Amino acid sequence: MESSDSLQDQLTTVSEELYMHKKELLDTRRFLHCILENSDDMVLATDVDGILVSFSNGGEKALGYTTEQMVGRHVKDLVDDLLEFEKLLAISRKEGSASRSEFPLQHKAGHTVYFNVSLISLTDTNGQFAGTVGICRDATLWKKFQEDLIRVDRLAEIGRTTAGIAHEINNPIAVIGEVSGWIEVVVDDAKDLGQEDREELETAVQHIIKQVKRCRNITQQLLSYVRDSEPSQSSLDAQELLKETVNFLNPELKNKDIEVVVDFMEGPLLLYSDKQMLEQVFVNLISNAIYAIKEKGGTGGQIVLKTSKDESTLEIRISDNGTGIPEENQKQMYDLFFTTKPSGKGTGLGLPICQNIIKKLGGGFSFETKVGEGATFIVKLPAS
Numbered sequence: 001m002e003s004s005d006s007l008q009d010q011l012t013t014v015s016e017e018l019y020m021h022k023k024e025l026l027d028t029r030r031f032l033h034c035i036l037e038n039s040d041d042m043v044l045a046t047d048v049d050g051i052l053v054s055f056s057n058g059g060e061k062a063l064g065y066t067t068e069q070m071v072g073r074h075v076k077d078l079v080d081d082l083l084e085f086e087k088l089l090a091i092s093r094k095e096g097s098a099s100r101s102e103f104p105l106q107h108k109a110g111h112t113v114y115f116n117v118s119l120i121s122l123t124d125t126n127g128q129f130a131g132t133v134g135i136c137r138d139a140t141l142w143k144k145f146q147e148d149l150i151r152v153d154r155l156a157e158i159g160r161t162t163a164g165i166a167h168e169i170n171n172p173i174a175v176i177g178e179v180s181g182w183i184e185v186v187v188d189d190a191k192d193l194g195q196e197d198r199e200e201l202e203t204a205v206q207h208i209i210k211q212v213k214r215c216r217n218i219t220q221q222l223l224s225y226v227r228d229s230e231p232s233q234s235s236l237d238a239q240e241l242l243k244e245t246v247n248f249l250n251p252e253l254k255n256k257d258i259e260v261v262v263d264f265m266e267g268p269l270l271l272y273s274d275k276q277m278l279e280q281v282f283v284n285l286i287s288n289a290i291y292a293i294k295e296k297g298g299t300g301g302q303i304v305l306k307t308s309k310d311e312s313t314l315e316i317r318i319s320d321n322g323t324g325i326p327e328e329n330q331k332q333m334y335d336l337f338f339t340t341k342p343s344g345k346g347t348g349l350g351l352p353i354c355q356n357i358i359k360k361l362g363g364g365f366s367f368e369t370k371v372g373e374g375a376t377f378i379v380k381l382p383a384s
Helices: 002-038 057-063 082-095 140-188 195-226 238-248 250-254 275-296 350-360
Strands: 042-046 052-055 097-106 112-123 129-138 234-237 258-263 270-273 301-309 313-320 364-370 374-382
Touching: 042 057, 057 112, 057 129, 082 097, 082 112, 082 129, 112 140, 140 195, 140 350, 234 238, 234 275, 238 250, 238 258, 238 275, 238 301, 238 313, 250 275, 270 275, 270 374, 275 301, 275 313, 275 350, 275 374, 350 364, 350 374
Parallel strands: 258 301
Antiparallel strands: 042 052, 042 129, 097 112, 112 129, 234 270, 301 313, 313 374, 364 374
């Protein structure tokens, strides 16, 4: 009898404990469900085959799909760049987790939305792969902020070079004015116009045409650089783009004792990239080199543009023999708004934006420097 009562007591205790554990589990599940329902981030989970088993309300806000529409579908249905996503999955399975900033996913309406994506690989009690959890934060506002900074930097460069460009335009306009005045005198005496005068008149007209073309080229360069356009990929020659950039910055180089030395590899340096973004990087780096040489003072300033290429990567080195970068500034030089230039001379956007652009274009950005001897900035890009 006593034995039966003892067993009954133990059974009651186990039942109570089981009830408490079950209640605890349900409370935890409700709590997690509440977090998922109220999170602005998109949280999803897949099984071992990549089939979605969970899809949070944040996903509906960001991509337009409801949980009912997505559960049971393959996670790849959301992906805009399948190859990159498979690489990210492989890294997460190998290392346990993986993350990627500004990763493109497909909205229900058809357009692309960019997310900061973190993938976590799940394992069971035996250490076997059991699925993947993804936490995705909408990066649309941050991406727009970065694009706005790029535009601000372009406008800052234009503002800084306006004086030189105005001088460049004023010179040919002055020539046009002088030649036009002389033509007016000749035209007044057109009745007695001889062969010699006629030839001089033709020469003068050619001068006018040449100077007008010069003005047009300057304004076209200016407009091309400042124009706000969508990023685009096209085939281009990086060496030709470097030459165009030097021509664009000629007003800054003219009145300074600075020689631009070109050390280009033979033949074109072809790549498939965004011309306007690359031009912005080159303008920033060469402008910084001009400033560093000017700050150092003295004579014999030199900027060297060197290119090289291997099977998969092309390299562009922009070197100067200016002041170099002090060690205390090297850790901060990619921080937004950090600048050593006086007020009105620099925005602190150039180098961080250059780094960001090259990263977006799939390349690498680095530098070498010796204080008092100069600096070299190295741009590496995938070859076409």
